[in-house]
Amino acid sequence: MPELLLELLSEEIPARMQREAAQRLAAEVDAALAGARAGQGVREAFHGPRRIGVWGEYLAELPAARTEVAGPRLDAPAAALEGFLRKNAATREELAQENGRWILRRTTPAVPTREVIAREFPGLIRRLPWPKSMRWGESAFTWVRPLHRILCVFDGAPVRFALAQGADAAHGLAAGDLTEGHRVMAPGAFAVQDLAGYRETLRERRVVLDAAEREALIESGLARLAAAEGLEVVPDRGLLAEVAGLVEWPVPLLGRIDDAFMDLPPEVMRTTMRVNQRYFALRHPDGRAAARFALVANIEARDGGAAIVAGNERVLRARLADARFFWDQDRKQTLESFLPRLEHVVFYEKLGTQGERVSRLETLAAAIAPMIGADRALATRAARLAKADLASGMVGEFPELQGVMGRYYALHGGEDPRVAEAIAAHYRPLGPGDAVPDEKVAIAVALADKLDQLAGFFAVGERPTGSGDPFALRRAALGVIRIVRENGLRLPIARIFHEFGPIWPAPPPVREVLDFIAERLRVQLRAEGARHDLVAAVFGATPDDDLVRLLARAEALRGLLESPDGANLLAAYRRAANILRIEERKDGPFRPAADPALFAQAEERALAAALDAAEPAARARIAAEDFAGAMAALAALRAPVDAFFDRVTVNDPVPELRRNRLGLLARLRSAMDAVADLSKIEG
Numbered sequence: 001m002p003e004l005l006l007e008l009l010s011e012e013i014p015a016r017m018q019r020e021a022a023q024r025l026a027a028e029v030d031a032a033l034a035g036a037r038a039g040q041g042v043r044e045a046f047h048g049p050r051r052i053g054v055w056g057e058y059l060a061e062l063p064a065a066r067t068e069v070a071g072p073r074l075d076a077p078a079a080a081l082e083g084f085l086r087k088n089a090a091t092r093e094e095l096a097q098e099n100g101r102w103i104l105r106r107t108t109p110a111v112p113t114r115e116v117i118a119r120e121f122p123g124l125i126r127r128l129p130w131p132k133s134m135r136w137g138e139s140a141f142t143w144v145r146p147l148h149r150i151l152c153v154f155d156g157a158p159v160r161f162a163l164a165q166g167a168d169a170a171h172g173l174a175a176g177d178l179t180e181g182h183r184v185m186a187p188g189a190f191a192v193q194d195l196a197g198y199r200e201t202l203r204e205r206r207v208v209l210d211a212a213e214r215e216a217l218i219e220s221g222l223a224r225l226a227a228a229e230g231l232e233v234v235p236d237r238g239l240l241a242e243v244a245g246l247v248e249w250p251v252p253l254l255g256r257i258d259d260a261f262m263d264l265p266p267e268v269m270r271t272t273m274r275v276n277q278r279y280f281a282l283r284h285p286d287g288r289a290a291a292r293f294a295l296v297a298n299i300e301a302r303d304g305g306a307a308i309v310a311g312n313e314r315v316l317r318a319r320l321a322d323a324r325f326f327w328d329q330d331r332k333q334t335l336e337s338f339l340p341r342l343e344h345v346v347f348y349e350k351l352g353t354q355g356e357r358v359s360r361l362e363t364l365a366a367a368i369a370p371m372i373g374a375d376r377a378l379a380t381r382a383a384r385l386a387k388a389d390l391a392s393g394m395v396g397e398f399p400e401l402q403g404v405m406g407r408y409y410a411l412h413g414g415e416d417p418r419v420a421e422a423i424a425a426h427y428r429p430l431g432p433g434d435a436v437p438d439e440k441v442a443i444a445v446a447l448a449d450k451l452d453q454l455a456g457f458f459a460v461g462e463r464p465t466g467s468g469d470p471f472a473l474r475r476a477a478l479g480v481i482r483i484v485r486e487n488g489l490r491l492p493i494a495r496i497f498h499e500f501g502p503i504w505p506a507p508p509p510v511r512e513v514l515d516f517i518a519e520r521l522r523v524q525l526r527a528e529g530a531r532h533d534l535v536a537a538v539f540g541a542t543p544d545d546d547l548v549r550l551l552a553r554a555e556a557l558r559g560l561l562e563s564p565d566g567a568n569l570l571a572a573y574r575r576a577a578n579i580l581r582i583e584e585r586k587d588g589p590f591r592p593a594a595d596p597a598l599f600a601q602a603e604e605r606a607l608a609a610a611l612d613a614a615e616p617a618a619r620a621r622i623a624a625e626d627f628a629g630a631m632a633a634l635a636a637l638r639a640p641v642d643a644f645f646d647r648v649t650v651n652d653p654v655p656e657l658r659r660n661r662l663g664l665l666a667r668l669r670s671a672m673d674a675v676a677d678l679s680k681i682e683g
Contacts, residue, residue: 001040002060002155004029004117005195007053007179008125009149016243017131017144018047025128026054032120033058033113034065044195046209049248049298050183053151055195060155064110071095071102087598114154118161121152121175122420125163141165149189150175156193162577171219181205182249184299206249206300214244221252222294222352226282231290234270234281237637243278247298248657251306255313257291261264261320264327267404268394275398277315326393339384341391348471350460350505356454358387360503364448367496372489373446374440375418382422382445386411389423418442446483447491450476454516455497455508463512477520486549488506493517493545514543521547533682534558542679549625556627557676565635572641573678574663579650583662592670598660603644607664610640615671622675630675641668 006029012020022045030041030515042056069088072080075095084093088104096103126141133142141147141163152159158177179187186205192198199209206375206584219240222233241381243251262268266281266289271342273279275292280294293316297308325672343355355582365383369376389395389406406576407424411417422442426449429436437446451474465475484491494510522532532556544550548659560566584590599605614633621630650665652658 001057002113003153003194004033004054004056004058004113005151005153005192005198006055006121007051007149007198007523008147009051009151009179010143010147011145012049012219013047013052013144013245015049015242018049018052019146021128021129021130022047022052022054026051026056028124028128029054029056029121030386030484032124033116034062043298047211047245048207048209048214049246051179056513058113058154060113060562062111062116065108065645067106067108069104070180071104071557074100074102077413101405109128113155114159117154117159121159122161125150126165147173149173149179151177151179151192151198153177153194159567174617178465181207182299185249198359203621209293211241211244214247214250215240218244218247218250218252218296221250221331222280222296225252225254226292229282229290229292231282231284231292233294234279234283237279239274239280246278247296249298251297251300251305252295253292253295253309254282255295255309255316257293257320258317260290261317261324262289262291264320264323265404265408267321267401268323268327268398272319272396273316273402275400276319277312279312279316304440322381323394323395326397330392330405330409331412332396334413335385335388335415336390336413340389342387346391348457348460348462350462351456352505354390355389358384360452360456361386361445363500364452364496365444367440367500368447368451368491369444371491372443372487374444378418378441379422379444379487382419382441383428383448385415385419386423386426386449387435416575421501422446429482436479436486438487439530443487443489447480450479450483451493451658454513454595456504458513458516459477459506459508463516473516474520477517478524480517481521481524481547484583490546490548494543495545511543514545515545518543518550520650521550529627531558533680534561536680537676537678540680552610552625553622553627553676556631559628560631560635561681563635564637566631568642569635569672570647570678570681571640572638573669573672575645576641577679579667580662583651587659590659590664592667594660594664600657603646603647604661604664605639605641607640607644607668610637611664611667615674616669618675634672635670637671 006025007023026042026045029551033041040057042054044055046055066227071084081092084090084102084104090104094104094106096105122571128143131142132225133144134146135142135144147163149538150163152161152175159175161175163173163175177191177193179192179202180187180189181202182205186207190201190205192201202209208217219233226233237580257269266283267291270281270383273281277295282292282294283291295309295312297305299308301308329508330505339355339358342358343353346352347354347357361383362380365379366376368374369379385406386403387406389402389409392409394405395402403424403426407420410420410423418439418441421439422437422445425437425439425442428446428447430432437526453471454473457471457473462471469475480493483489495512497508497510499511522535525532526536533555535550538544538550538553538557544553561570580590594604594608596605599608614637617633618630621627621633648661650658650661652661
């Protein structure tokens with residue numbers, strides 16, 4: 001099948017924009033060429049510092065296509081028909097009548113793929129979206145960086161089209177079969193016919209096309225250099241991916257850090273190197289910071305990189321000198337002395353300043369500490385100091401170090417080590433792979449931080465939407481869930497919100513916050529491959545703020561449903577619920593009660609007796625948190641329920657019998673709903 005190769009060569013594209021741009025380009029190319037109808041479609045999208053592109057396989061000719069659009073009914077007003085014709089640029093002669101409607105059928109003739117490429121790709125390239133774009137020269141054309149070449153080859157031959165549009169000459173850019181290799185080591189253009197030759201010639205001209213291969217080369221090269229010195233590279237997948245987007249021909253090198261800076265906290269050195277210079281940190285096998293750093297050059301220097309390393313060492317000395325200045329200045333005062341500055345730092349306009357937030361954290365941490373067995377005084381102290389480092393010079397320069405620097409400054413000021421650790425750990429977990437705090441003082445402050453975030457933003461009406469979560473409330477909810485689950489905590493979240501509602505500008509909507517946390521719990525269980533619908537079922541019965549208890553109930557329900565009695569009982573519940581839903585549309589809700597004097601069959605009496613036994617037993621077991629026992633009490637209903645549906649006609653012709661039997665089913669539904677809302681069970 002004919003190959004399509006499209007490459008857009010430009011000046012350096014920001015690393016963070018490359019992958020998404022290549023994926024968007026692939027989608028646009030497929031859409032322009034009618035997707036799979038034109039062949040296999042895009043098979044590969046590639047990206048790098050100076051180029052994004054796609055390779056795919058398409059038919060030499062886009063086949064004819066037949067489309068059919070249903071129009072208004074034949075008896076619709078004339079204006080409706082005229083509007084339909086205008087919308088589709090059609091005439092009345094093109095319409096047919098079918099099933100009482102006007103139908104527009106059209107056949108698009110087959111067309112050579114090369115013609116479609118030449119017609120569609122100029123607009124496609126012009127409208128490719130970028131987070132930021134620029135103009136250059138006198139053209140109105142905008143792109144992320146100045147575009148130098150357009151390589152477009154189909155079936156071994158160039159597809160020539162101009163990017164010019166109207167009066168805009170777009171610098172005269174036109175597509176052809178030429179591209180370029182490495183800017184310094186292999187300058188000049190070369191012709192391309194297919195992907196294999198393109199990839200091979202690029203490598204000869206010092207360009208590694210595949211981003212994953214560049215990452216692998218950097219990772220293995222750095223590891224090899226570090227191992228030769230008895231060291232290892234501090235893992236950093238994000239930096240690795242970024243650097244792979246900065247170089248076309250990666251050349252790993254090692255540099256040395258002056259011993260004068262080795263007394264700086266290792267986090268400070270790593271952050272300085274990473275944020276400012278994109279350097280990799282190295283460490284000894286025992287975890288100690290090494291006086292070495294790694295960088296990745298984009299050129300094979302004649303001197304083996306000695307001049308490059310020396311230049312980067314000079315730059316790093318200056319960077320570390322700046323860091324030392326902040327480190328020394330911050331330690332001239334206590335961590336607590338930074339607190340007054342937080343009174344003038346806005347946390348969020350509707351939630352006041354950071355100083356006001358610190359006051360809320362103190363209140364919440366003091367309340368949570370005794371609930372989880374933490375020292376109340378230490379938890380209150382840690383909460384008071386948790387945000388103080390936000391006003392420090394170091395965190396002002398490197399926000400990534402918030403919490404980390406607070407720990408160092410707390411220890412320097414003689415604070416209890418548990419207070420210092422809580423300051424560092426209270427932001428955790430920062431993501432799915434991050435560990436949760438496990439020391440009780442740190443747990444109390446971390447929970448206070450996240451519960452304040454949830455309650456506060458919900459209280460002022462700032463809830464996440466389907467398209468955005470600007471205040472990271474989903475992450476906060478997942479943090480609460482993980483801390484509670486992984487530490488086995490029995491935390492009365494609702495009581496905390498109710499008791500301390502006045503500390504926020506408005507009382508938090510407790511049920512909404514609990515629903516939000518429960519939904520995040522279901523999302524987490526779904527990601528783990530667990531039965532997330534069981535959480536919805538037990539939470540729907542009685543909203544529960546004790547996540548450990550909620551999960552225990554869900555696990556007991558799973559055990560019931562996986563048994564033969566439970567599976568049949570679920571089917572019976574659904575049958576009863578369906579009957580009641582239909583009949584309640586006619587007569588309104590039925591009271592969950594039945595008159596024994598109106599029982600006409602033994603199966604009615606048996607079901608009522610079984611409910612008399614099961615209902616109080618299940619409620620008592622739930623109160624004792626014996627959820628397996630509660631489910632076992634419900635399982636005893638299976639036989640009388642089966643017999644009832646086998647032999648009793650619910651919608652009896654006698655109205656009194658019908659209403660009484662529907663009341664008995666309503667009682668069955670109510671008894672089971674008290675344990676779990678089985679309507680939320682999937683499958």
